[in-house]
Amino acid sequence: MSRALLSIATHAYVLAAIVYLAHLVRQRRALATAGRALIGAGLVLQGMGLGSALVEQGGVPAGLAQGLSAVSFLLLAIFFVLDLRYRLPVMGAFITPLAVAILVPAQLLGPGGASLPPSVQRPLLPFHISIALLGIAAFAIAAGVALMYLLMERQMKGKHFGLLFSRLPSLKFLDELNRHLVVWGFVALSVTLITGAVLFYGSSGGFYWRWEPRQVATALAWLLFAVLLNARFFAGWQGRRAAVLTMAGFCVLVVSFLSSYDPHRQLGAFR
Amino acid sequence: MELLCVGLSHKTAPIEVREKLALPIEDQEAMLRDLLKELPEALLISTCNRVEFYVVHGSSDQAKRRVRSVISSNGRAHLVEHLYEHGGEAALVHLFRVTASLDSMVVGEPQILGQVKEALELAQRVGAAGGELARACSAAFGSAKRVRSETAIGRAAVSMAGAAVELASKIFGTLSGRSVLLVGAGEMAELAAKHLVAAGALPMVVVNRTLDGARALAAAIGATAKEFSEIYSLLGPADLVVCSTASPSHLFTRENVSPVLKSRRFRPLFMVDLAVPRDIDPKVNELEGVYAYDIDDIQQIVADNWAGRVAEVAKAEVIIAEEIANFVRSRSVRENLPVLAQLRARAEQIALAEAERTLAHFGVITDRQRRGIQAMAMAIVNKLLHEPTAKLREQGPDRSGNSLAGAAAELFGLEQPGPSSAGSKESISSVSKIASADRGGKQ
Numbered sequence: 001m002s003r004a005l006l007s008i009a010t011h012a013y014v015l016a017a018i019v020y021l022a023h024l025v026r027q028r029r030a031l032a033t034a035g036r037a038l039i040g041a042g043l044v045l046q047g048m049g050l051g052s053a054l055v056e057q058g059g060v061p062a063g064l065a066q067g068l069s070a071v072s073f074l075l076l077a078i079f080f081v082l083d084l085r086y087r088l089p090v091m092g093a094f095i096t097p098l099a100v101a102i103l104v105p106a107q108l109l110g111p112g113g114a115s116l117p118p119s120v121q122r123p124l125l126p127f128h129i130s131i132a133l134l135g136i137a138a139f140a141i142a143a144g145v146a147l148m149y150l151l152m153e154r155q156m157k158g159k160h161f162g163l164l165f166s167r168l169p170s171l172k173f174l175d176e177l178n179r180h181l182v183v184w185g186f187v188a189l190s191v192t193l194i195t196g197a198v199l200f201y202g203s204s205g206g207f208y209w210r211w212e213p214r215q216v217a218t219a220l221a222w223l224l225f226a227v228l229l230n231a232r233f234f235a236g237w238q239g240r241r242a243a244v245l246t247m248a249g250f251c252v253l254v255v256s257f258l259s260s261y262d263p264h265r266q267l268g269a270f271r
Numbered sequence: 272m273e274l275l276c277v278g279l280s281h282k283t284a285p286i287e288v289r290e291k292l293a294l295p296i297e298d299q300e301a302m303l304r305d306l307l308k309e310l311p312e313a314l315l316i317s318t319c320n321r322v323e324f325y326v327v328h329g330s331s332d333q334a335k336r337r338v339r340s341v342i343s344s345n346g347r348a349h350l351v352e353h354l355y356e357h358g359g360e361a362a363l364v365h366l367f368r369v370t371a372s373l374d375s376m377v378v379g380e381p382q383i384l385g386q387v388k389e390a391l392e393l394a395q396r397v398g399a400a401g402g403e404l405a406r407a408c409s410a411a412f413g414s415a416k417r418v419r420s421e422t423a424i425g426r427a428a429v430s431m432a433g434a435a436v437e438l439a440s441k442i443f444g445t446l447s448g449r450s451v452l453l454v455g456a457g458e459m460a461e462l463a464a465k466h467l468v469a470a471g472a473l474p475m476v477v478v479n480r481t482l483d484g485a486r487a488l489a490a491a492i493g494a495t496a497k498e499f500s501e502i503y504s505l506l507g508p509a510d511l512v513v514c515s516t517a518s519p520s521h522l523f524t525r526e527n528v529s530p531v532l533k534s535r536r537f538r539p540l541f542m543v544d545l546a547v548p549r550d551i552d553p554k555v556n557e558l559e560g561v562y563a564y565d566i567d568d569i570q571q572i573v574a575d576n577w578a579g580r581v582a583e584v585a586k587a588e589v590i591i592a593e594e595i596a597n598f599v600r601s602r603s604v605r606e607n608l609p610v611l612a613q614l615r616a617r618a619e620q621i622a623l624a625e626a627e628r629t630l631a632h633f634g635v636i637t638d639r640q641r642r643g644i645q646a647m648a649m650a651i652v653n654k655l656l657h658e659p660t661a662k663l664r665e666q667g668p669d670r671s672g673n674s675l676a677g678a679a680a681e682l683f684g685l686e687q688p689g690p691s692s693a694g695s696k697e698s699i700s701s702v703s704k705i706a707s708a709d710r711g712g713k714q
Contacts, residue, residue, distance in 0.1 A: 156441060157556060159568045170444035171539065236536030239560060 005049030006069060010107060012042035013076070013100050020092030024167060032089035039080050039096070046073050054126075067133065067257070068106035072099040074137035082141075082177075090167050094144045102140075128195040135188030136257055139225075142181035143250035146243035149174040153240055175238050178246055186225045189253075193222060217256035224249040274407065275331060276362035277338040277354055278316070278323030281376045284353035286567045290548030292322055292350075293519065296393070302341050303399040309337050313399045314408070316369065316390045318383065319547035320376050322350075325366060327403045331358055363407060363598070367591045370411040371418040373584065376570060377431045379424040382458060384415050407598070414594030418587045431459070432466035434572035435543045435564075439511055440470065442541050442562055447471030452509040454478055454502060455516035456488035459545045463513045464492045472511060478502050480516065506531045512542040514550035521552040523563075528555050535560070543569065604664050610676040611663050613685045618656055622648040 016038035023031035050073060053066065079095045082088055152168045155161060168174070228245045231237035281289060294302075294317045302324075306313040312327035324342070328334030335356060343351050357365045368374045370387045391408045394400035400408070419425055436446065443449055449472045453460050456479040464475060475494035478501065479485035485496035497505060506512065506528065514522065523542065532540075542563040544551040549565050556563040626648040630641060663675055679685070 152441075156438075156562055159564065159571065161571055165441065170440060171442050172444040236538070238537050239539065241537070241559075 002049035002053045005045045005052075007107065009042040009046035009049065010100070010103050012038045012045065013072075013096060013103060016042065016092065017096035017100050020089060020096050023089050024093040025163070027167065032087075032092075035089060035092050035096070036080075036083060039076055039083075039092070043073065043077055043080060063109070064258075065106045065109035067129075067260075068102050068109075070130075070133045071136050071140070071257075072102040072106070074134050075099050075102070075140050078137055078141050078181075086169075086173075086177075088169065090169070091144070091148070094148060095141060098140065098144060124195055124199055128192060128199055131188050131195065132192040132260075135185050135192055136253060138181050138185035138188060139246075139250045139253050142178050142185055143247050145174055145178045145181065146246040149178065149243040150240065150247075153243075171239065175242065178242060179232060179238075182225060182228060182242075182246060186222075186229060189218075189222050189225065193218065212259075214256055214259040217252055217259055221249050221252040221256055224252060273328055273331065273359050274325060274362040274366075274403070275328055275334050275338070275359075276323060276325050276357040276365050277335060277342070278321065279350060279353040279355065280321040280323070280374065281567075281570075282374070283355055284350070286547065286549065286565060288350065288353060289320055292317075293319065293548060294322065298345075299393060300397050303394060303397045305341050305344075306337060307397070307399050310334060312394075312401045312404045314390055314394045314404050316387055318386045321369070323369070325362060325404060325407075327401070360595075360599075363595060364591070366407060367411045367414050367595055370408075371415040371587060371591060372424070373418075373587055373591070376566065377573065378584065380431070380459075381419075381425065384412065384419075388412065406602070410594060410598040414591055417594065418590050421590060422583045422586045424583045424587050431545070431566075431569060431573055432463040434569045435463055435513070435545075436466045436470045437572060438543075438562075438564060438569070439467075439472075439541050442539050443510065445471060446511075448473065449510040450508055451475045451494075451511045451513065452478070452505050453488070453494070454512060454514045454522065454550065455480075455546065456484040457515045457545075460513055460515040461488055461491065463515075463543070463545065464488070464494070467511065467513075468492060476505055476509070478505065503527055503531060506540075507534050510538070510541065512540070513545065514543065515545040516550050517546070518550055519548060522550045523555055524552040525554045525558065528561065529558055532558060532560065545569075606676070610680050610685055611660060614659070614679060614683055615652075615656060617683065617685070618652045619649065622652045 016035045019031050019035040019038060022028075023035060046069070050066070050070060075095065076099050079088075079091060079099075083092065148168055149171060151164055152171055152174065155165045156171065224245065228237070228242060228249065231245075232242060279288075294315075299315050299317055303313050303315055306324070306326060310326045310328050314325040316323045316325070322342070324338045326334055326338060339351060339354065342354065365374070370384060372379050372381070372383045375383050387408065391400055391405065394404065439449075440446055446467065447470075451464070451467050451472050451474075453464055453475060456477060460477075464477075468475070475489075475492065477485040477489045477492075477494050477496050478499050479488070479496075480499055482496060482498060485499075488494070489496040502522070506523075512523075516522065528540075537560050540561045542551055542555065542561065544563065544565045547566060551563050551565065553563070553565065555561055623645065626645050630636065630644055633640075659679060663679065
């Protein structure tokens with residue numbers, strides 16, 4: 001049931017991605033509306049699918065497939081809200097293909113099932129995982145916005161006023177959106193680290209830091225974003241530097257996300 | 272006597288070439304004097320985006336050679352590859368289009384008319400603009416004024432400032448509350464300032480070589496005027512800088528802009544350079560957070576906005592074609608005038624002589640009767656000559672060279688019109704064709 005819903009939702013997103021790319025070229029208002037409707041419908045279906053699966057699993061998302069699915073859901077949900085608020089169909093051309101790229105592997109991977117040791121199965125776990133996924137989604141959009149900023153800046157500096165010049169929002173807007181998303185993502189990431197520490201403290205008797213790749217990557221990502229926010233607020237960094245750093249931080253975060261799942265078990269479930 | 276135009280403009284030469292072109296008045300005079308040695312008339316239009324010679328000549332090849340050698344003298348040999356030529360009617364069309372601002376970088380910009388007037392004054396001072404060029408210019412002025420009053424083309428000039436605002440808003444989003452520094456107080460600066468104010472930018476500071484000039488513009492747009500020496504310290508608080516000075520060298524370079532950036536803490540700085548030669552070194556654009564645009568860059572955006580003004584330009588082209596037709600017609604009338612005058616003088620002379628002879632037979636008559644007889648004789652002359660006069664005025668010499676004026680001269684045994692009619696051989700109907708050829712490939 002939930003797989004069928006997810007499959008329909010994925011098709012809606014693929015269509016939305018095509019529609020948004022067409023909108024980037026043709027700039028028809030109807031295309032923007034169609035993209036918005038497709039995303040909205042996809043979110044409802046995917047939300048129902050994810051929700052029913054979570055209820056079955058007692059509220060704990062499990063397996064890489066569900067993780068990826070949840071990230072793409074949150075990603076599109078954030079975009080959907082931003083689009084309703086600022087009317088940014090241009091962003092759809094960047095975000096929807098990204099969401100599809102995340103979702104398609106999730107379709108190919110089988111359901112991972114509840115795989116966490118019972119020692120960490122505590123009431124805090126669903127919250128820890130949800131907030132981690134939300135943070136990743138926020139950073140993914142921040143990285144998309146940073147990419148838009150860099151493309152736009154290249155046109156402004158290179159004086160090649162092409163297709164994107166007239167369609168992308170101003171540098172100022174992209175930079176501020178990036179800042180907000182990074183702030184929210186950073187809050188989510190910090191909460192993830194704290195709840196993670198609490199969970200493991202409870203389960204392994206106080207020994208938390210074990211130099212696991214996941215821990216190192218997450219800490220490194222957190223550090224990068226901390227540096228970025230400090231530079232922004234205290235040294236006045238903005239624009240290009242912030243965009244590049246955001247993208248670097250997101251890459252580290254992707255490593256952290258993937259290493260949160262046991263590769264052997266996930267690949268074993270690959271059909 | 273034919274008209275020839277040789278020159279270069281923003282359509283054929285890039286800004287790197289144009290900005291080294293500013294010709295001092297003394298050089299312009301020397302070049303005109305040089306040309307006068309071999310050619311009867313010469314005119315030099317020299318603006319920041321254009322250097323054009325118009326000469327009247329008897330032999331096209333010799334004239335082209337002469338003008339080219341004058342242009343390429345004094346180490347300007349590299350200009351030759353950017354030159355274009357228009358001969359005869361096409362040169363006339365080009366002069367009219369240039370004067371009406373249809374050939375301008377910013378189509379419809381108002382300065383060019385004054386610049387052509389100054390060019391004519393200079394040529395007349397040197398004694399280089401005789402009747403032919405002076406008449407062509409004054410007709411061009413007339414058509415430029417018609418274009419200005421009968422079309423909305425003047426509105427097109429604002430698109431340059433509009434494009435600057437568009438670029439700025441792609442950086443800052445909204446311009447409200449952004450502070451603007453105007454360097455130079457020319458007409459373009461004023462236009463740009465008004466657009467920026469309309470887009471919400473404030474507060475503004477004006478600096479100019481002369482403080483009075485800065486004060487005048489500042490008063491007009493509600494800004495503050497500052498000393499020119501403060502220019503680099505004013506860069507710190509500014510978000511937008513609009514340059515339009517006549518400075519021969521760069522005012523802003525990497526070296527003097529980059530120290531200011533530290534205090535700005537990565538705040539973006541938008542700089543527009545409307546001046547040629549440029550006030551801003553293009554290398555300034557390489558600095559982080561600085562976006563520097565020259566007039567060619569802005570032009571790219573203006574070209575994108577072109578579609579809306581095509582109709583106005585088309586109207587202007589029609590006006591110019593009409594005015595050129597008028598000019599060509601009146602030129603041929605002028606050339607036929609000696610024949611007309613001779614014809615009328617001969618006829619009147621005969622009529623009055625015959626009237627006197629008749630009156631002599633009458634003996635004593637009253638003044639009133641005498642005047643009546645004379646009036647009758649003149650009326651017959653007028654009636655008889657009405658048609659031929661009208662025809663001669665209407666029709667210039669035809670293509671075969673057998674002009675009506677020539678025919679009339681032969682029929683009535685008058686002197687032939689002079690060789691100056693050679694310049695108007697082309698028929699009027701070809702004018703619009705040439706006008707469209709002049710436009711071709713330039714948009």
